[in-house]
Amino acid sequence: MNYQAVKSIYVSEMMRAIRTITQSLISPVLSTSLYFVVFGTAIGSRMDAIDGVEYGLFIVPGLIMLSVLAQSISNASFGIYFPKFIGSIYEIHTAPISAIEILIGYVGAAASKSMFIGIVTLITANLFVPLHIEHPIAMFSFLILTCVGFSLFGFIIGLWAKNFEQLSLIPLLVITPLVFLGGSFYSISMLPPFWQNVSFFNPVVYLVSGFRWSFFGVGDMPISTSLIAIAIFIGICAAIITWTFRTGYKIKE
Amino acid sequence: MLKISNLTKSYDNGFTALKNIDLEVESGEIFALLGPNGAGKTTLISIICGMVNPTSGSVKVGGYDILSDYRKARSLIGLVPQEITLEPFLTVVNSLKFSRGLFGKKPDLKLMEDILKKLSLWDKRNDKTVTLSGGMKRRLLIAKALYHEPRILFLDEPTAGVDVELRKDMWDLVAQLKADGVTIILTTHYIEEAEAIADRVGIIRDGELLMVENKATLVERLGKRQLTVQLVDPLKKLPDYLQALDLVLEAKTGDLIYTYEADGKRTGIANLFSTLSDNGIIIRDVQTSQSSLEDIMIDMLGDKI
Numbered sequence: 001m002n003y004q005a006v007k008s009i010y011v012s013e014m015m016r017a018i019r020t021i022t023q024s025l026i027s028p029v030l031s032t033s034l035y036f037v038v039f040g041t042a043i044g045s046r047m048d049a050i051d052g053v054e055y056g057l058f059i060v061p062g063l064i065m066l067s068v069l070a071q072s073i074s075n076a077s078f079g080i081y082f083p084k085f086i087g088s089i090y091e092i093h094t095a096p097i098s099a100i101e102i103l104i105g106y107v108g109a110a111a112s113k114s115m116f117i118g119i120v121t122l123i124t125a126n127l128f129v130p131l132h133i134e135h136p137i138a139m140f141s142f143l144i145l146t147c148v149g150f151s152l153f154g155f156i157i158g159l160w161a162k163n164f165e166q167l168s169l170i171p172l173l174v175i176t177p178l179v180f181l182g183g184s185f186y187s188i189s190m191l192p193p194f195w196q197n198v199s200f201f202n203p204v205v206y207l208v209s210g211f212r213w214s215f216f217g218v219g220d221m222p223i224s225t226s227l228i229a230i231a232i233f234i235g236i237c238a239a240i241i242t243w244t245f246r247t248g249y250k251i252k253e
Numbered sequence: 254m255l256k257i258s259n260l261t262k263s264y265d266n267g268f269t270a271l272k273n274i275d276l277e278v279e280s281g282e283i284f285a286l287l288g289p290n291g292a293g294k295t296t297l298i299s300i301i302c303g304m305v306n307p308t309s310g311s312v313k314v315g316g317y318d319i320l321s322d323y324r325k326a327r328s329l330i331g332l333v334p335q336e337i338t339l340e341p342f343l344t345v346v347n348s349l350k351f352s353r354g355l356f357g358k359k360p361d362l363k364l365m366e367d368i369l370k371k372l373s374l375w376d377k378r379n380d381k382t383v384t385l386s387g388g389m390k391r392r393l394l395i396a397k398a399l400y401h402e403p404r405i406l407f408l409d410e411p412t413a414g415v416d417v418e419l420r421k422d423m424w425d426l427v428a429q430l431k432a433d434g435v436t437i438i439l440t441t442h443y444i445e446e447a448e449a450i451a452d453r454v455g456i457i458r459d460g461e462l463l464m465v466e467n468k469a470t471l472v473e474r475l476g477k478r479q480l481t482v483q484l485v486d487p488l489k490k491l492p493d494y495l496q497a498l499d500l501v502l503e504a505k506t507g508d509l510i511y512t513y514e515a516d517g518k519r520t521g522i523a524n525l526f527s528t529l530s531d532n533g534i535i536i537r538d539v540q541t542s543q544s545s546l547e548d549i550m551i552d553m554l555g556d557k558i
Binding site (some may be wrong): 003004005007008011012015016019083086087088092094095096097098248 | 306328332334336338341343347355356359397
């Protein structure tokens with residue numbers, strides 16, 4: 001294992017995050033605050049508690065997931081796409097490093113950044129509503145698994161993207177609907193039966209449900225189901241990346 | 254140091270970029286790969302360095318296969334790419350640390366200082382790469398390639414578009430590296446570059462390695478020599494007895510120009526001189542000139558150069 005190479009990639013990626021720390025922080029703090037103003041205060045005050053949880057509190061796990069998912073994908077996809085775009089990827093290709101080391105470096109950094117943003121969002125939410133986390137270890141575990149899973153997904157987008165348009169299109173077209181229809185702002189049980197069934201195909205539903213369970217002890221589905229779902233998602237992403245590196249598809253000529 | 258056997262690279266669209274390349278480069282040698290644009294020079298380097306997958310054949314660097322033993326093979330290699338491809342917002346120092354780190358090595362500040370001073374970049378060490386001039390960026394690419402102490406350095410068109418001073422600096426650097434025992438492989442279409450610094454030259458065209466030869470031998474073997482004969486009384490017209498000798502009469506000066514093969518067993522010079530002497534033509538001076546690599550390339554590649 002070339003640990004020094006992993007460290008080099010990780011440190012270099014984290015330095016990029018530090019260079020843009022202001023925008024990295026302002027964006028999630030601002031958007032979380034806006035969601036609370038609109039959904040938490042304006043709309044939430046007129047809504048009943050869901051599963052015994054006040055609406056302002058109910059949306060917190062979903063909001064954290066929203067920013068963590070978006071950040072994981074954009075960090076990881078940009079992290080690998082940018083050197084491809086400017087051509088400096090040649091350094092990675094010509095160095096004595098394996099695919100797994102490249103992956104740990106880039107995905108590790110992207111996941112760390114989004115983990116940080118997730119915690120910032122959590123702190124921001126705490127300013128609006130008094131938070132009590134019922135299962136803190138489970139909450140952090142879910143956060144880490146989500147950051148890793150969606151950073152892997154972002155890495156695939158970054159590897160496959162041919163231009164900046166594709167880089168932003170997939171998050172916009174795929175992730176935004178999945179997140180909004182993933183139970184971030186409502187419980188799946190509030191939907192008509194048909195849409196409940198459709199929701200079961202949405203991986204974000206399992207994430208938000210598991211994450212919400214770690215906060216309040218209640219979720220749309222059992223915690224074990226959520227864990228299996230995120231494990232399958234990570235497994236699929238890892239398999240695609242392994243195949244991509246093995247064949248050199250979209251990486252090497 | 255480098256052994257390429259039967260290397261071929263074909264693409265899905267049927268285009269074959271490299272055809273059965275065989276090449277060996279000794280340790281400490283400077284090898285220049287010459288050829289027109291699109292000949293396959295960069296593809297060859299890209300395969301050796303790990304950026305492009307070969308279709309068939311094998312490449313060994315320092316005895317290590319580039320695919321099955323890629324870690325050991327690549328750790329010996331340094332690459333200076335043709336295009337300027339630098340992370341714009343890293344400082345010079347951090348850019349170097351990143352490169353060395355990828356090769357599994359911790360920063361060596363003394364070595365970094367040496368390299369940066371040698372490449373006149375020491376004063377710019379804390380500047381972001383985006384602020385550097387084109388020439389400095391190219392120097393930085395070299396510094397990055399050298400910082401992990403490679404034993405074989407690939408320079409892909411190192412002096413394309415650089416000024417005369419930087420070109421000279423690069424040639425000096427190559428000479429220094431050679432003295433340190435580093436093997437250097439450079440691609441170029443500047444013939445004078447190969448002529449100035451290479452020990453051996455390979456000529457590549459349409460993916461085929463047409464010839465690999467010691468530079469001096471190549472010039473000697475393929476080169477033509479020209480003999481210019483100045484006469485005391487310049488001729489206005491070529492007399493009949495000289496017509497058979499394949500001479501050209503220089504219209505302006507009245508000099509006789511005689512072209513012959515450098516490696517020919519019989520050059521015909523003695524015959525020329527005796528014919529002139531027999532006909533009472535007195536020679537004032539003679540000059541010979543040898544064709545350069547450029548002439549040879551034009552001969553071999555025609556108008557593709």
